[in-house]
Amino acid sequence: MTVRMDSDAQHIEVHKFYGGTVAVVCFLALVIQAFLNKYSTHFQLLELPLLVVVYFGLSRRNSTSGLFLGTAVGLLQDGISHTPIGLYGIAKGFIGYIASSVGARLDTEHPISRFILMFLFFHIHQVVLAITIHLLLAQPEAFFSLHLLIASLVNSAVAVFLFAGLDRLRR
C-alpha cells in the first residue's frame, strides 16, 4: 500500500509494511550475514544489514525512523561482530537517515536508481566507518579500495533483486 502525503509542496509516497516485517527482515539479514560468513569468506563482500537499512530507509522515507532503524541494526551488527559497540551503529544510523531523506526526494523504485543509490550508500557507509575508526580507534582503515569497489558493485546488484523481493512485503 502506498500512502501519498504532502511535504514541502511535494507528493511523497510512503510505503507501509505488515506488522513485524521490518524487525523480522532486519533480524534475518543479521542472522543470514553471520551464517553466510561462517561458511565462506566470499560472502564477506555482502552487507545484508546495510541493504535492508537502505531499503527500509528509502521505502518509509521518515528520517527519524530510518535513523533509529539504522542505529539499531548497526548496534546489533556490532554486537555479533568483534568491533566496539557503536561503530556500525553510527555508520548505519547515518545511512538510514540519509536514505530516508533521499527517498523522499528521488525515485527509488527503479532498479537502476536502486543500483546507483546502493552503490553510493555503500561507499558513504564505508567512509563514515573509516572516519570513525580513524578518529576513535586511531587505526588505519581504507576509504576506498578495489575490494570495496567490488563489494559495492556486488551489493548494488544484490540490492536490485533483494529490494524487488522486499517490495512484496509492502501492504
Add this chain to the structure above:
Amino acid sequence: MDIPSRNRPLVLLVAVILAQVLLLAFQIKRGQDVRLIRVWSAELLAPPQRAGTFVISKIDSTWFGYIDLRHARAENRQLAAEVGLLQLKNQQLEGQAAEASRLAKLLGFRQANSNVPTVAAEVIGASADSNSQTIFINRGASDGLRRNMAVVTPDGVVGKIFEVLPHMAQVLLITDKESGVGALLANTRTHGVVKGTGGPLLWMDYVTAGEKVPVGEEILTSGEDKIFPKDLPVGTVVSTKPGTPIQTIKVNPAAHLDRLEEVLVLLTEQSLKTKESDAAVGSAAPEKKSPSSKAQGSAAKAPHVAGVAKNAAGVSKNAAPAGNRAKTPAKTPAPPVKKPAAVAKPGGTNPAGTRQ
C-alpha cells in the same frame, strides 16, 4: 528548547551519533590502557580546571600577599622583639656553655693532677697599670693561698700569687716584665728561663746559640724554680734569633692570658718543698719563714740546685737554669727580702733578681 520540527531529525541524528560515539569512547582504550572517555573527559575538563586553578591562585596570592597583610607590620615588630630576646637568651646560654666547658677543663686538670691540691679561683679584675701584667682572683689567705703559689690553667702556666689579701689575691702573670719561669724545651730538654716581655709574648733566655730550637717546639716548666710543677706547658716557640752566646727565643704563652676567667692555684708544690727545706735546713734560717728562705735552705743542702733554690721565692726573672747559670749576668739586683739568695751566692750562682 524549542526545535523546529523541520530540524528535529537532524538534531536527532546528531544526538544518536553522539550517543554512540560516547558508547565507543567507553569501550575503546588508547595507550597506557586508558579508556578514550577518560582521555576526552580529562582533556575537556583540564583547560577550565587549569584556568580555575590559575584564577584561584592569583586571587589567593593577591589576598594573602596584599590584602591579608594588615597586621603584618605589627607582627613583624613583635617577631623582631622576640628574635632580639631569643638572641640575648642564646648569648647567655652560649656564655654558660662556654663557662661550663672551661670549668670542665679545670676539673679535668684537677683530676689529672689529683696529687696536687688546688683551689679554683675566678678572675675578678686586672691591673689598672698597663705596664704591669697582673690579675686579681677571688681567693685569698682565707682559702689557704700564700705568696708565690703557682697559678695555672689546663692550657698552661699563668703566673704566681704576688699579693695575698684575706679574700682575694693578685697574680703576677708570666707575661709581666718581672716574671720568669724555669723552663725547658720539650724535645731537647734544654733548660732556660722564660721571661715576660710586658707584651703578649714571652722570651726564653739562657739557651746557647748552639742549641737548635725549631719554631713551634713546646716549652714546659722545668720545676727548677720550685714554684711550678715540672712539665706544665709554658708556651711554644714562635721565632728564634741567633745571638752570642745566648739566642733570643720568642715564645707564645700556652695559657690564654688575654681571656682568663677561671684559674687554678696550686697549693702543695710550695708547701711540700717548704717542708723538705725545713727538715733539711732545720734552724739554719729560723728567722725567715718566707718561701724564698725555705727554698734557700734547700739550696744550701743541695748546692747544685742552689741557683734555682735561691729563686724559689717566686717566679724569678733571672732564674737561670743550672746549665746556663754561670754565663748569665744578673739583670736585676736582688730585692731586700732576698737575703737568703745572697747567702747562696758563694754557691757559684748569679744573683737572682726576684720580684717580691
